[in-house]
Amino acid sequence: xxxxxxVMCTIDSDGILYSTDEHANSILMLSTSGExxxxxxxxxxxxxxxxxxxxxxxxxxxxxxxxxxxNHRVQKFTRKGEYLSGWGNFGTDPDQLNFPWGIAIDPxxxxxxxxxxxxxxxxxxxxxxxxxxxxxxxxxxxxxxxRPSSVAVDQHGDxxxxxxGNNRILIYNHxxxxxxSLIGDGTMTDKGVERLLGNPDALRLRDNVVNFDQEKRFAxxxxxxxxxxxxxxxxxxxxxRMQVYQKLFRVL
Numbered sequence: 001x002x003x004x005x006x007v008m009c010t011i012d013s014d015g016i017l018y019s020t021d022e023h024a025n026s027i028l029m030l031s032t033s034g035e036x037x038x039x040x041x042x043x044x045x046x047x048x049x050x051x052x053x054x055x056x057x058x059x060x061x062x063x064x065x066x067x068x069x070x071n072h073r074v075q076k077f078t079r080k081g082e083y084l085s086g087w088g089n090f091g092t093d094p095d096q097l098n099f100p101w102g103i104a105i106d107p108x109x110x111x112x113x114x115x116x117x118x119x120x121x122x123x124x125x126x127x128x129x130x131x132x133x134x135x136x137x138x139x140x141x142x143x144x145x146x147r148p149s150s151v152a153v154d155q156h157g158d159x160x161x162x163x164x165g166n167n168r169i170l171i172y173n174h175x176x177x178x179x180x181s182l183i184g185d186g187t188m189t190d191k192g193v194e195r196l197l198g199n200p201d202a203l204r205l206r207d208n209v210v211n212f213d214q215e216k217r218f219a220x221x222x223x224x225x226x227x228x229x230x231x232x233x234x235x236x237x238x239x240x241r242m243q244v245y246q247k248l249f250r251v252l
Contacts (some may be wrong), residue, residue: 007054008223012062012079019032020053022033025097027053027066027081040081045071055103055150060110062125065103067114072097072113074129087129092119095183102223108157108174110230115148115161122151123159130135135159135176143178150223151234154247160224160232167218168225169234184218184236218243 006028006151009019015150016037025040027050033119051248052070059065061235063084064077073088074097102115111132112125120138122145125131136145146165169182219238226232231249 008056009057010056010064011059018056018064018079022052022054022069024169025050025053027056047086048075048077050075054101055115055132057103057105061084065105065112066156067100067103069099069101069117072100074100074103074125075113076127085127088127094123094134102148102162104151104153105155106157106174107155108153113151113153113159115151117147117149117204120145120147120165122148122159132208133176135172136161136170136178142181142250143170145170149221152224152226153170154226154230157246160223160226162221162234164221167221169218169221169224169232182234182245183216184221184234185216215239
């Protein structure tokens with residue numbers, strides 16, 4: 001009842017999961033068995049208060065970094081909810097944020113990457129909030145983005161961005177150079193099959209379908225994560241599924 005609208009989550013070395021709730025303005029703590037073991041947070045705009053928490057991640061010291069979308073800022077807490085620091089302000093300048101959402105920490109240099117939703121950019125900051133890099137540009141062309149919702153960084157510094165407005169994943173190297181995009185290559189889920197078979201119009205049109213490539217593609221992807229084995233996990237919200245990709249390591 002206290003957490004009706006969970007957004008994103010992260011898990012610590014003890015197996016405790018921390019989930020943001022944008023409407024309750026709180027952080028929910030769950031055990032590996034799914035039991036609630038704690039919660040913290042209060043609504044407001046003062047340091048340590050939350051307003052629309054969304055993206056969340058842990059740093060190397062297992063402190064929590066939380067994006068406050070409605071306050072256009074990023075805050076750092078201990079796992080118990082003790083406020084440590086914060087930065088960010090509203091605007092369209094390169095070092096400002098406009099409804100930020102996703103967050104990731106670069107494992108190579110420990111910088112902070114933010115998916116700046118309404119500015120249609122991803123921005124890299126140091127831990128003190130100093131702008132280091134702007135990645136991409138707004139738009140629908142190659143290497144451009146519209147409403148980025150999530151960002152992840154792998155062990156080599158490559159950056160994965162959910163370009164939600166364009167239904168794709170954008171991949172950049174650590175210098176911010178665009179490398180490639182993923183548009184999806186999944187199989188139809190049980191939900192998708194039910195939707196197709198339960199729709200008379202779809203059944204009538206089925207004979208005219210040349211292929212089902214469109215069903216393989218992302219539809220409103222929301223979040224991306226990478227693991228230490230080079231696997232890329234994409235929450236494909238509009239298709240009720242998760243797509244998983246394996247990064248290919250090439251000897252140069």
